[in-house]
Amino acid sequence: MTTRRVTLADVARKAGVSRATASFVMGGRSDMRISAATQARVLRVAQDLGYRPNLTARGLRTSVTRTIGLVSDTIATAQYAGEVIHGGLDAALANDHLLLIAESAGDRHVEERLLEGMLDRQVDGIVYGAMYTRVVEPPRSLLGRPVVLLNCLAEGFPAPSVIPDEEAAGRTAAQALLDAGHRDAIYVVGGHHVTSRTPDGVFAGRERMSGIEHALRRAGVAPARVIECAWAVEQGYEEVRALLAGGHRPQAIIGCNDRVSFGACQALQEAGLDVPGDVSVVSFDDSGLASWARPQLTSIALPHYQLGRTAVELLIGGRLEPVVHRIPMPLRVRASLARRTHR
Numbered sequence: 001m002t003t004r005r006v007t008l009a010d011v012a013r014k015a016g017v018s019r020a021t022a023s024f025v026m027g028g029r030s031d032m033r034i035s036a037a038t039q040a041r042v043l044r045v046a047q048d049l050g051y052r053p054n055l056t057a058r059g060l061r062t063s064v065t066r067t068i069g070l071v072s073d074t075i076a077t078a079q080y081a082g083e084v085i086h087g088g089l090d091a092a093l094a095n096d097h098l099l100l101i102a103e104s105a106g107d108r109h110v111e112e113r114l115l116e117g118m119l120d121r122q123v124d125g126i127v128y129g130a131m132y133t134r135v136v137e138p139p140r141s142l143l144g145r146p147v148v149l150l151n152c153l154a155e156g157f158p159a160p161s162v163i164p165d166e167e168a169a170g171r172t173a174a175q176a177l178l179d180a181g182h183r184d185a186i187y188v189v190g191g192h193h194v195t196s197r198t199p200d201g202v203f204a205g206r207e208r209m210s211g212i213e214h215a216l217r218r219a220g221v222a223p224a225r226v227i228e229c230a231w232a233v234e235q236g237y238e239e240v241r242a243l244l245a246g247g248h249r250p251q252a253i254i255g256c257n258d259r260v261s262f263g264a265c266q267a268l269q270e271a272g273l274d275v276p277g278d279v280s281v282v283s284f285d286d287s288g289l290a291s292w293a294r295p296q297l298t299s300i301a302l303p304h305y306q307l308g309r310t311a312v313e314l315l316i317g318g319r320l321e322p323v324v325h326r327i328p329m330p331l332r333v334r335a336s337l338a339r340r341t342h343r
Helices: 008-015 019-026 036-049 057-063 082-094 109-118 166-179 205-217 233-244 258-270 288-290 304-317
Strands: 067-072 098-101 126-135 147-153 161-164 186-190 225-228 252-255 280-285 298-301 322-327
Touching: 008 109, 008 161, 019 036, 019 126, 067 082, 067 109, 067 304, 082 098, 098 109, 098 161, 098 258, 109 126, 126 205, 126 304, 147 304, 161 304, 166 205, 166 252, 166 258, 166 280, 166 298, 186 205, 186 233, 186 304, 205 258, 225 233, 258 288, 304 322
Parallel strands: 067 098, 067 126, 126 147, 147 161, 161 322, 186 225, 186 252, 252 280, 280 298
Antiparallel strands: none
């Protein structure tokens, strides 16, 4: 047995006013000559009856549905990026909107179908997201619509982008070592993420390396070596193991993500070196590995929550100028960083 939905007509009849008056009160219209007593009575009756506005009908009248869509490749199911969704949901709730979330797994055909479904449901705008920061080509179906690009950039596409400030994060990593007195034998492991699949590196790698090199250069310091490799545990382990076997003795390592840094720490400890007593390690991303590693990794955090929240706030607020919003990446200082004592 279904319960009949309370209508605006029910509220008007119970409050003893016209349907138009009830509509004005429930819509928050302040430009109508409706007494305070009448407004209070209508609102009280609506609450007593459990009235909720029919947003679908209102959307047909006003072309505003108070719903927005978030379509991405793998953000929702990624191991570390759930906070992006959390931030978007919080921003939507705070602004009395509903956030619809869909994922394409990188399949362009699926992506088109998902976007068509959301646009058919008359969402007020779309957050178009990517798991890894990169340049994308948004579907043509989004042209001329309210869109915010989340964790991606699109050349010539008239929409704002919200991305992590990776270049500033690189400066932060290098400065953390400099502030701890490290100036010699600083090795960078991971570099630009140059591999056979990414011969030019990745966006985060290029930005992080730019920041690292800028901060070191400004301090008159040069890295002992930049080791290019895939950002994986085994690569960090193998590269640092080979480095030590070749007679190199780092005083500090910047690992370009937590997986690389975790592998690097394993190689250092296997060689009998103490982290951070012998070698300080600074990392990026602040994933679960950073806090589970022993010692725990000092890491620059990806601002997942703030990325999602900012994208949704820009869309709801109608701030759609095609500019890039760079979200700060905070430093999480943990046990892998120690002050260098010069003998």
